[in-house]
């Protein structure tokens with residue numbers, strides 16, 4: 350069995366927290382650039398201009414892209430043949446988050462749900478573990494802001510509602526959310542599984558590259574159809590009107606109960622901060 | 629759609645002159661408050677205590693900045709979603725506040741209070757926190773220090789860019805989604 354020192358995990362997570370909050374991924378920049386070229390209204394163009402200036406400034410100055418540095422969400426694939434030495438893996442990840450948010454001068458946004466007292470170090474992180482073959486640990490980090498997370502929903506449709514029901518739910522949700530989740534957004538959709546699993550699928554879907562192709566041609570067609578329909582809503586960047594309400598739609602599916610059609614829609618703002626590392 | 633450079637606190641005349649869609653560059657003194665601070669401010673009003681700032685003409689910015697790096701007033705400081713402050717906002721407008729800055733839709737009650745008291749609601753670009761912090765020259769915590777990012781701060785801003793979303797005359801700059809075009813009934 351391969352052994353990884355806990356310090357390596359801590360350092361990797363710390364670095365991802367800091368870097369992801371300062372550096373907007375290239376695929377997101379490229380997609381923003383393409384979209385901005387298709388906007389004609391001065392208000393929409395101005396939003397795109399500010400977004401670009403903002404990510405350039407963040408990269409140069411080391412300031413976070415957004416004041417909401419998110420809850421730290423981590424998707425962790427742990428190989429069967431690897432073991433972390435010196436600390437429990439969950440604790441090591443939380444320690445990395447603690448250090449990253451402290452050293453990176455990132456905002457700590459985790460609080461008690463009732464007293465609203467801040468935990469002051471942005472932990473506990475939200476961590477989804479998965480066991481996979483191999484001797485590596487694959488850690489994917491997302492800084493998930495509250496504004497877009499608040500507009501996300503999960504619902505249990507009936508099998509009879511099918512794709513038209515899914516389509517309606519997503520479009521209504523995006524229409525209702527309007528300017529609130531900082532459009533242009535990315536729409537992560539989880540279909541199937543159970544009430545608790547559909548949102549995990551939706552979150553995983555959000556980690557795909559913008560503009561990629563879904564390997565399942567059926568899902569790829571659905572993604573493209575939904576994206577086009579969403580953009581016909583005309584909400585536009587920051588809700589000021591325009592052809593770019595969303596940058597992309599990403600769908601992930603899993604088998605579900607014969608009685609159910611679970612659906613989760615996880616909205617991601619344009620500040621799509623995520624990074625990954627393989628240890 | 630006009631462009632203005634305005635001083636904060638805002639005068640009654642300035643606030644009433646603005647129309648949805650106007651671009652405004654704010655300079656002067658504004659105050660930060662978000663969820664937890666609004667709750668405390670309203671608790672203070674319930675008890676009959678004075679607020680930590682003068683409401684007259686006040687501009688309230690819904691923001692919780694990141695910690696300030698060496699040599700800067702604040703870290704990233706973009707707007708948070710405004711609807712969470714909807715239950716508190718009409719009360720502050722009724723006491724003389726002239727504007728709030730945030731992002732996202734306001735409730736019917738807030739929009740009515742703008743008309744009733746001659747206030748405006750400004751939108752700033754969400755997710756442009758690094759850029760907007762360049763327009764903040766000074767920051768001082770004036771209440772609720774224990775709230776950390778949610779404390780009330782007095783900010784000195786220069787040419788802080790905002791857009792009038794809701795004005796004092798019922799104007800609204802947010803588009804209504806075209807459900808029909810998207811194939812929704």
Ligand code: SF4
Nearest residue numbers: 415494496531618755
């Ligand atoms: S929704 Fe995203 S871009 Fe907007 S304020 Fe929240 S984290 Fe920042």
